[in-house]
Amino acid sequence: MLKIPEHQVAGHKASDGLLGPLIDDSGRFYKPLQGDERGSREVAFYTSLSSNTRVPDHIRKFFPIFYGTQILEASDGSGLRPHLIMQDVVSGHLHPSIMDIKIGSRTWYPQAPEDYFQRCLKKDRETSSLSLGFRISGLQVHGNKESGFWKPERKAVQKLTADEVTLVLRKFVSSNSSADPNLVPDSLFASSVYGGSTGILAQLLELKAWFEDQTIYHFNSCSVLIVYEMESVLKGGSSGAEVKLIDFAHVVEGNGVIDHNFLGGICSLIKFISEILTTP
Numbered sequence: 352m353l354k355i356p357e358h359q360v361a362g363h364k365a366s367d368g369l370l371g372p373l374i375d376d377s378g379r380f381y382k383p384l385q386g387d388e389r390g391s392r393e394v395a396f397y398t399s400l401s402s403n404t405r406v407p408d409h410i411r412k413f414f415p416i417f418y419g420t421q422i423l424e425a426s427d428g429s430g431l432r433p434h435l436i437m438q439d440v441v442s443g444h445l446h447p448s449i450m451d452i453k454i455g456s457r458t459w460y461p462q463a464p465e466d467y468f469q470r471c472l473k474k475d476r477e478t479s480s481l482s483l484g485f486r487i488s489g490l491q492v493h494g495n496k497e498s499g500f501w502k503p504e505r506k507a508v509q510k511l512t513a514d515e516v517t518l519v520l521r522k523f524v525s526s527n528s529s530a531d532p533n534l535v536p537d538s539l540f541a542s543s544v545y546g547g548s549t550g551i552l553a554q555l556l557e558l559k560a561w562f563e564d565q566t567i568y569h570f571n572s573c574s575v576l577i578v579y580e581m582e583s584v585l586k587g588g589s590s591g592a593e594v595k596l597i598d599f600a601h602v603v604e605g606n607g608v609i610d611h612n613f614l615g616g617i618c619s620l621i622k623f624i625s626e627i628l629t630t631p
């Protein structure tokens with residue numbers, strides 16, 4: 352049985368009769384293909400990635416597993432539509448804390464039509480993309496029993512200043528996160544989520560090293576999705592923190608050139624996270 356994802360933090364949503372992704376109980380995520388070139392580009396990217404021998408094996412873990420496409424009943428009741436099937440990267444989590452960070456100071460791709468280019472340029476200027484090299488597209492945090500669950504308004508988190516981004520990145524790994532603007536986040540989970548040899552920082556550094564070299568793809572408007580499980584950190588276990596890349600609707604060929612837009616954005620994000628780990 353297909354259902355609307357409970358833990359989606361950004362993008363087009365299937366709720367309220369709209370067109371959006373669906374999930375099943377076996378850990379698969381079904382993203383409807385948009386009728387224009389966005390859908391076909393994303394399928395083309397996953398297909399290319401699956402067979403491209405120049406992509407190192409250790410980099411493949413950063414992408415959701417791709418299971419092909421399938422024609423399914425769309426969530427908006429418009430009838431049958433092809434869907435991209437991929438691994439649901441939050442399945443198996445009871446209380447996932449999730450952050451979607453759109454990487455790059457520009458989200459448009461060089462060949463984009465003028466109206467799309469103008470729309471992206473406006474959003475990049477009005478959000479933190481241009482100034483910081485990334486914008487937080489959406490997030491949710493599970494805290495302790497008292498603070499509960501925090502899912503800030505998406506439009507607000509996209510426009511944060513550098514200091515505010517640091518605060519949100521701290522709240523993301525705190526047990527007392529809430530909407531209270533005066534809250535001092537306890538950063539209780541910072542070292543287990545961001546730090547260590549398998550934490551978010553180590554994973555981002557591994558990804559960055561690939562971007563310093565790879566010239567196969569340019570990941571325009573692509574997001575880094577960070578996921579961890581608060582319950583297991585509280586019990587003293589591993590946070591299960593994972594970095595995944597998602598949203599390949601605007602990926603184009605790299606033609607032998609470094610993806611400096613993505614590389615710059617990921618360096619900037621790494622700097623923010625490193626500072627949280629080194630500043631008490």
Ligand SMILES: O=P(O)(O)O[C@@H]1[C@@H](OP(=O)(O)O)[C@H](OP(=O)(O)O)[C@H](O)[C@H](OP(=O)(O)O)[C@H]1OP(=O)(O)O
Nearest residue numbers: 361362363389451453474488509572574598600601
């Ligand atoms: O529809 P909107 O205004 O919410 O914009 C979508 C964006 O939402 P946001 O800017 O974060 O509010 C949305 O961003 P997120 O993935 O939600 O970060 C996409 O940029 C989407 O474009 P595309 O499908 O990738 O071409 C954007 O969709 P299009 O405007 O390109 O259809």
Ligand SMILES: Nc1ncnc2c1ncn2[C@@H]1O[C@H](COP(=O)(O)OP(=O)(O)O)[C@@H](O)[C@H]1O
Nearest residue numbers: 359360361362363380415438439440441451598
């Ligand atoms: N493979 C996945 N597993 C789990 N959740 C996902 C996956 N891909 C996307 N999502 C969720 O859906 C949101 C939007 O995904 P995205 O691919 O960016 O869609 P859109 O093209 O509509 O912007 C993400 O922020 C995340 O919450």
